[in-house]
Amino acid sequence: MVRRGFLGALLATLFAVPATAGAQDDIVRSHALSLIGEPQYERGFDHLDFVNPDAPKGGTLRMSAFGGFDSLNPYIPKGNPAGAASLAVETLMDQHLGEPSTEYGLIAESVEHPKDHSWVIFNLRPEARFHDGSPVTAEDVAFSFEVLRDKGQPFYRYYYRNVTEAKVLDTHRIRFDFSETGNRELPQIMGQLPVMSKAYWADREFGATTLEAPMGSGPYRVSAVEPNRRVVLERVEDYWGRDLGINRGRYNYDRVQYEYFADRTAVLEAFKGYVYDYRTENSSKDWATAYEFPAVERGDVKVELVPHSRPTGMQGFIYNLRRPLFQDPALREALSYAFDFEWANKNLFYGQYERTESFFSNTELASQGLPSEAELELLEPLRGMIPEEVFTEPYSPPSTAENSLRENLGKAFQILREAGYKFENKTLLTPEGEPVSFEILLADPQFERIVLPFIENLRRLGVDASLRTVDAAQYQNRVRDFDYDMVVGSYPQSESPGNEQRDFFGSEAAERPGSRNLAGIRSEAVDRLIDNIIFAENREALVTATRALDRVLLHSHIVIPQWHISALRIAYWDKFGRPPVDPDYGVDVFAWWILPEKAAELAETYK
Structure with missing residues (x-):
């Protein structure tokens, strides 16, 4: 939290x-x-x-x-x-x-x-x-x-x-x-x-939903609410902590207003119409194509790429291992060859992303090459419980940078044949003779353009994959109850991983509704590796333990890795004062402040 x-x-x-x-x-x-x-x-x-x-x-x-x-x-x-x-x-x-x-x-x-x-x-x-x-x-x-x-x-x-x-x-x-x-x-x-x-x-009943904001002690309090539309907070004038070193110079706005939108396209259009002030862009397509409107040309909207040093974690297509179909690691590995990141990066993402190759990407915690001697001390006792490739092969996700997609699909067929799968009448059959069929669940329609080419490649393997996009509330409920075959999800990480790894990958969390163990992985070996992280005595031991866990997760093929970017793409209306430097790990918009004259000019121009 x-x-x-x-x-x-x-x-x-x-x-x-x-x-x-x-x-x-x-x-x-x-x-x-x-x-x-x-x-x-x-x-x-x-x-x-x-x-x-x-x-x-x-x-x-x-x-x-x-x-x-x-x-x-x-x-x-x-x-x-x-x-x-x-x-x-x-x-x-x-x-x-x-x-x-x-x-x-x-x-x-x-x-x-x-x-x-x-x-x-x-x-x-x-x-x-x-x-x-x-x-x-x-x-x-x-x-x-x-x-x-x-x-x-x-x-x-x-x-x-x-x-x-x-x-x-x-x-x-x-x-x-x-x-x-x-x-x-x-x-x-x-x-x-x-x-x-x-x-x-x-x-009051704590467990009941309410539109009365719980009383706190922070720099803001909720002052107005319109359900599903708007939340307004006002600065607490006599806020007790305003002069603390951690707070001074922050929380400078008299009001903070959140406007809610049901459609992501509407969110972007509202920004262009000066309905709200600050935006972090998550779409590479929009970043490349949607910021050439008149307010940008006049300089009223600023567009910036801000590099950062924070961990980028793992985003990917996440298998639900609770489904019998996906309990076979050979199938999970084979299907990863159908995702063509290089094609997507060139044709869909405008070359903005890097392929993610670690659950702890953009940190020293990411595994590289073969295990070190220190890592082997943790991994050797787990032989027979973890993939043998952990000891023999550096992990690298399938790529079309050197091989063609056709060659990658050929490799997938080879893995499947060796695992007992059959290809009959353009349909991939499990060793038990059942068609390989599953659904990819989404909440964001914008992601469909990424998933559909993946589905087309899966069909070339004889896989009957389908796509279902649902509203945010239904998606939240289904994910909470693990009611999906595959989702697009992420495992955010910090510089200092610890107890949250139990929630991400621990056996106890696999069947606990609402946990973040989206893959449903249950492994005694993984549990032991997580404990090595939690009880690491120093930074060196933490790095070693995290790299060991990373290797096991990667070679277990619980996700098909996607991509990351080590920068923030931000756009904002030019009404802010701003400190001369940004923090190393992102942008703190609560350390900015409003310039009244500029705000008045924008309000008059775009009223």
Whole structure:
């Protein structure tokens, strides 16, 4: 879970490293937790390097959202929530886009934990206040943990499963005890806890959908709602945390407005019509062809490609291994030869993408070549439980850069024949004589242009593949219940993978509705490799363990890898002031501010 929903997926999976040691040798006390070296900022720092600490306040930031919503509680499994509501809720600690794998105190002023990471204590700031003026207390923190665990999305029960107890030590001090030692990520997992008011929920049902935004303590509160159309948040003038170093120079808008659209084409057209202000473009076709409208030519809209250093993870066609058809790794491998990335990149993507070859792409965690000696120490005990190719072949997805598609399909036929499949009357039959047939489920019609050529190539293999595009709500429900044969999905990663890998690939998550184990992989070997990551004693051991897991996942062919780009494609109306540098891991639009004169000129021109 990533606080407030806009800092990117899973930058929050971190380790704890001491900034200052306490009087007791085995207790670490600090204002921050970090995996990769010491925290960049010392206790009491004034502001982040990539902000203007004196940025003016005012104006409205208008953003877009796709789909609709019928609830403002983003923490429960019911309904279709508006994620914007999470802007109102603070966490114990916070992250920023300029420094990977680091959390700084927010509601918590400081944190304590023993070196074996068997518990963590958060010392709350006495000045922290909810929007009704009531203080944030340890009782509120304990309530938030318990209600999320018991009534929140299934993800929380899994995420907090190693937390045995929340102990209120005094009004501003809370301790979480853990069921295991050596899991360095657990203190930071608890640092991500959204803190809600126990008193507010005393006469409300937490598990019910609601259009009343849960009360928080953050820089914004929800001020207006139009179901399925709009959510408006207003800046809290007396926000208790406005002068903290992690916040100063950020959250500069008086209002943040999210406009909802049911059609992605309408989203782009609305941007061109000055309905909203800032856009991150995910379509290579639109990036190449749709930004030559008059406002761009006049300079009223700025279009930029912003390189970043953050992990790009894995996006791909994901097999549902819960389906008997896809339990055969030979079939999964063979079908990957029908996806022609090079053709798609040239003809559909305007050459903008790179092929993804790792679940941890764009990081040092990605496996390369054959296993190192350190990796072999982890992999050798698993022989017979993992693909033999892990030891003998570097992984590389099928490519038409050197081979033709015809040659690749020939390789697929060879794999299938050796596995007992037959080709009769232009139909591929399983070893049991059943036709190979499956459905690819989508929620975005724009992706059809990518899937349809893949389906055509599959037909050349005798595979009866079909496409079904459904609305966002139906898609969400079907994915939550694992009701699909294949989906296009992703596994976002951080610089410091940890407990979330259990949710992505762990056996326990495979049958838990709502988990992110979309492939349904269940493997004792994978579970053991994940534990090696979670209990890694240092960065070197973490890198080794992650590369070992990466190899096993790749050679297990649970996905057909797609592509990535190591840059953000952004477009925005020229009404913003902006710090001279962007953070290394993306663009923080909440560190920008409105220029009133430019905003007035645009409003007059495009009214």
